[in-house]
Amino acid sequence: MGPSTSCCARWTGDIERRPRLFLTLVSDNPWLESLARLSIIALLVPVTVIILTWVERKVIGRLQMRLGPMRVGPYGTLQGVADTIKLLTKEDVRPQTADRWVFELAPFVIVVPVFMAVVAIPFTADLFIQNLTLGLFYFVAVSGLSIVGFVMAGWGSDNKYALLGGVRAAAQLISYEIPLVMAVVAVAMLSQSLNLAVIVGAQEDTPNIAYQSLAFIIFAIAGLAELYRQPFDIPVAESEVVGGPFVEYSGIRWSMFQLGEFVNLVLISILGSLIFLGGWQWPWSVLDASVPVAAQVAMMAVKTGTFIFFFMWMRASLPRLRIDQMMSFCWQLLLPFAFLQIIINGLVLVYDWPNEILIPLSGAAAAAAVYLTYRAARSTGVRYQPGYQTVGSVL
Numbered sequence: 001m002g003p004s005t006s007c008c009a010r011w012t013g014d015i016e017r018r019p020r021l022f023l024t025l026v027s028d029n030p031w032l033e034s035l036a037r038l039s040i041i042a043l044l045v046p047v048t049v050i051i052l053t054w055v056e057r058k059v060i061g062r063l064q065m066r067l068g069p070m071r072v073g074p075y076g077t078l079q080g081v082a083d084t085i086k087l088l089t090k091e092d093v094r095p096q097t098a099d100r101w102v103f104e105l106a107p108f109v110i111v112v113p114v115f116m117a118v119v120a121i122p123f124t125a126d127l128f129i130q131n132l133t134l135g136l137f138y139f140v141a142v143s144g145l146s147i148v149g150f151v152m153a154g155w156g157s158d159n160k161y162a163l164l165g166g167v168r169a170a171a172q173l174i175s176y177e178i179p180l181v182m183a184v185v186a187v188a189m190l191s192q193s194l195n196l197a198v199i200v201g202a203q204e205d206t207p208n209i210a211y212q213s214l215a216f217i218i219f220a221i222a223g224l225a226e227l228y229r230q231p232f233d234i235p236v237a238e239s240e241v242v243g244g245p246f247v248e249y250s251g252i253r254w255s256m257f258q259l260g261e262f263v264n265l266v267l268i269s270i271l272g273s274l275i276f277l278g279g280w281q282w283p284w285s286v287l288d289a290s291v292p293v294a295a296q297v298a299m300m301a302v303k304t305g306t307f308i309f310f311f312m313w314m315r316a317s318l319p320r321l322r323i324d325q326m327m328s329f330c331w332q333l334l335l336p337f338a339f340l341q342i343i344i345n346g347l348v349l350v351y352d353w354p355n356e357i358l359i360p361l362s363g364a365a366a367a368a369a370v371y372l373t374y375r376a377a378r379s380t381g382v383r384y385q386p387g388y389q390t391v392g393s394v395l
Helices: 002-028 030-063 079-089 100-118 135-143 146-156 160-191 196-201 213-226 251-275 293-317 323-350 355-379
Strands: none
Touching (some): 030 079, 030 100, 079 251, 100 135, 135 160, 135 251, 146 160, 146 251, 160 196, 160 323, 196 251, 213 251, 323 355
16 A cells, blocks of 8 residues: 555655646746747737727727627627637638649738737736847837738739738838827837836836837827728728728738737727836835736726727728828928937937926927917818819918
């Protein structure tokens, strides 16, 4: 009885030690630890996209006095699952005259940079894949690679509407990437760091939205354009280019574009909550530094959800801009005001002024930007005059 009991005890002890040995092995190797964390994120991303698809349909339906999805599952909660099954089982076709390699690689060129950008995003003080010293720089650099995927999708489809949509996407994303980056640079100047965790830690008392209100407005507008959502949905305008660079894609390849769009939506929202709203920091130091992880996750979810709701709200509320209005708005208004925010930050840093002076300076610049936008929107209506027509401009 004794030997068999000791044998069973050793076997049970080995079973209990194996998970601990595996976790120790993973935690001691930074590559394995990062790969394990990235695998968890990769499993959570499709589920998040399915949920956000249903949420967006419900939100837009509510804003437009509709019910939204109601038939598949209780209150339509299984609509996203049904759409996923449909896309995975749908026939994957390719135009006969399309450039095979360019056409088939385009979805991967759009989706892979999205997952690469997730690496640098901290979700809480201790929950992240890699805490990069240049995390903000890495995020901005990697997220810009998806522009190549849009051009490849438009060119490889051998379709004039797809090509026109790809060219529009390249022009729009490159243009609005500049003010977006400059708004991020303004925050980095104030925090004196490109580490996202350090930027969040610097907002322990006051979030950057108070000091950088102009940069926040520029970031929100440029982020909306980077997501090519209304009023910046020029690349995929159904009434003009029949869906843009994605018109020839179907099934799982089209779902990859959809996946990239919604993950970008979440990433831009998380980045905005980190650099402007204080991330997982609770406002006005309600809790001390020993905030539990659950509270940090809850605060990140609330702030990120606010950004996501804003983007969904704009999609349901604003009409599409013309291509000339969209480009002039970027180059004639957003870009000069982004330079102005950097100049204001530079003056405060060089002359060692208190950060509180940024509140009226940046606020006044933000008010001027809003006024010029309002005046441009009022003046774009063309009054009827026989034989006379003007092209709208932002100024």
